[in-house]
Amino acid sequence: MQHAFPFLETHIAVKFSIPRHSIFGILLRSPWWVSIMLAIALSALLAAFIPREYVFFAIVSTFPLLLVGLVAGWRQLHMPSQERRAAVLTQANQMNWDTFSKNSLESWRILGIHATASEHAGADWRIAQEGKYTLVYARRWKAAVHGLEPLRQLAEAMEATGIHHGLYFAVEGELSPPAQRYAREHNIQVWSGDSLSLFLLGKLPPNAE
Known part of the structure; x- marks a missing residue:
């Protein structure tokens, strides 16, 4: 199926499976220089405290950190511009539900995230990644104000299905303060603005859990 967003980049099919909450997964989502500086600092520390004949091997052991830094740098260099992000949100705002749903899927x-229709009316999709399930509520993506009711529906769906993670889409409208508090209390993450634009461009937002 062809993606209706013209800005969507082609992705390389080969993907490395790195747990998101591992140290390398966290570093991949951090500024690229964090991994580089960590590798340099660790190399200097090892060189100062281990016998000279083992220094080379100790420094080589920090290469994975350098590699992560290079990969993170490459990803950050190829992040979509603010203009592209704004354009894709504008286009999403003009779509009907069927089109937005197809492109989100x-x-x-x-x-690489498996998405299926939710069996509960309080959510639109159930997504699965790394053995973790999340319920997604997206049908009010164009609303100007997002209140408690859709979040309550999502929380009820999460409780009914035994799924402990929720995700809510909002293109540009803001959640009311009570809705924001409710989302935090019920483990519901909100993708709006930049986060949602990155997703629609085929990239996982840095704040994705």
Whole structure:
């Protein structure tokens, strides 16, 4: 299926499976120089405290950190510009539900995340990644103000299905303060603005859990 967003980049099919909450997963989402500086600092520390004949091997052991830094740098260099992000949000705002839904499902597929229709009316999709399930509520993506009711529906769906993670889409409208507090209390993450634009461009937002 062709993705309707013209800005969507082609992704390389080969993906490395790195747990998101491992040290390398965290570093991949951090500024590229964090991994580089950590590798340099660790190399200097090892060189200062281990016998000279083992220094080379100790320094080589920090190469994975350098590699992570290079990969993170490459990803950050190829992040979509603010203009592209704004354009894709504008386009999403003009779509009907069927079109937005189809393109969201295509973005999940490109990201390697399995998405299926939710069995509960309080959510739109159930997504699965690394053995963790999340319920997604997206049908009010164009709302100007997001209140408690859709979040309550999502929380009820999470409780009914035994799924402990929720995700809510909001293109540009803001959640009311009570809705923001409710989302935090019920483990519901909100993708709006930059986060949602990155997703629609086929890239996982840095704040994705």
